[in-house]
Amino acid sequence: xxxxxxxxxxxxxxxxxxxxxxxxxxxxxxxxxxxxxxxxxxxxxxxxxxxxxxxxxxxxxxxxxxxxxxxxxxxxxxxxxxxxxxxxxxxxxxxxxxxxxxxxxxxxxxxxxxxxxxxxxxxxxxxxxxxxxxxxxxxxxxxxxxxxxxxxxxxxxxxxxxxxxxxxxxxxxxxxxxxxxxxxxxxxxxxxxxxxxxxxxxxxxxxxxxxxxxxxxxxxxxxxxxxxxxxxxxxxxxxxxxxxxxxxxxx
Numbered sequence: 001x002x003x004x005x006x007x008x009x010x011x012x013x014x015x016x017x018x019x020x021x022x023x024x025x026x027x028x029x030x031x032x033x034x035x036x037x038x039x040x041x042x043x044x045x046x047x048x049x050x051x052x053x054x055x056x057x058x059x060x061x062x063x064x065x066x067x068x069x070x071x072x073x074x075x076x077x078x079x080x081x082x083x084x085x086x087x088x089x090x091x092x093x094x095x096x097x098x099x100x101x102x103x104x105x106x107x108x109x110x111x112x113x114x115x116x117x118x119x120x121x122x123x124x125x126x127x128x129x130x131x132x133x134x135x136x137x138x139x140x141x142x143x144x145x146x147x148x149x150x151x152x153x154x155x156x157x158x159x160x161x162x163x164x165x166x167x168x169x170x171x172x173x174x175x176x177x178x179x180x181x182x183x184x185x186x187x188x189x190x191x192x193x194x195x196x197x198x199x200x201x202x203x204x205x206x207x208x209x210x211x212x213x214x215x216x217x218x219x220x221x222x223x224x225x226x227x228x229x230x231x232x233x234x235x236x237x238x239x240x241x242x243x244x245x246x247x248x249x250x251x
Contacts, residue, residue, distance in 0.1 A: 031174055045089070052072050052205075055087075062119060066122045084100065095113055098122075100204075109142060109143055112138075120186050162184065210225075
């Protein structure tokens with residue numbers, strides 16, 4: 001984006017088009033630059049070979065880590081401990097729209113026209129900087145909807161409601177009801193893995209502490225702490241189930 005130059009403070013004058021660009025009458029320097037690229041609002045992204053390549057190059061220039069996996073080419077979704085960050089360039093105007101999401105849930109959190117600012121935002125988000133500090137540092141971010149949802153117990157509450165009412169998971173409904181009835185376990189984020197219920201501590205972090213529990217026979221339960229060294233399926237009675245799951249998740 002070209003800066004506007006002024007001969008006197010507060011009196012802007014049109015910027016001179018870069019060599020090789022011919023502006024239409026009345027076009028600003030920025031518009032002339034876009035016209036010279038056939039109306040492309042993302043000439044830097046196009047020149048780099050796409051958004052992923054442009055982000056990698058800008059991150060390398062700044063010495064920042066945006067967490068792009070080596071195999072990423074065109075689709076952009078960066079995994080973080082606070083959900084996936086995805087970038088959607090707006091059509092027809094230069095605007096990088098940022099979104100945080102997990103499967104089935106997502107929040108638009110702002111947009112910027114500056115590639116460098118986008119890189120800094122993604123890198124800082126990945127570092128775990130508190131949300132209020134993020135909002136203060138990057139003025140384009142609008143985190144109120146996202147943080148408000150988390151404070152209200154979402155997306156966990158909506159996920160429980162969806163599973164408990166699902167006809168597809170009717171066979172696991174008794175188990176889901178038993179788990180949800182516990183005042184501690186209902187705060188864990190539930191998903192289904194085949195016929196087992198997966199509970200994890202943090203809905204936004206797919207690698208947070210989690211357990212799998214299923215009911216192979218009526219009244220007989222088995223669970224396993226996912227990712228724990230040497231973890232194996234353990235059989236427990238219905239009376240002891242919630243205590244074991246609480247310990248596995250929170251102790």
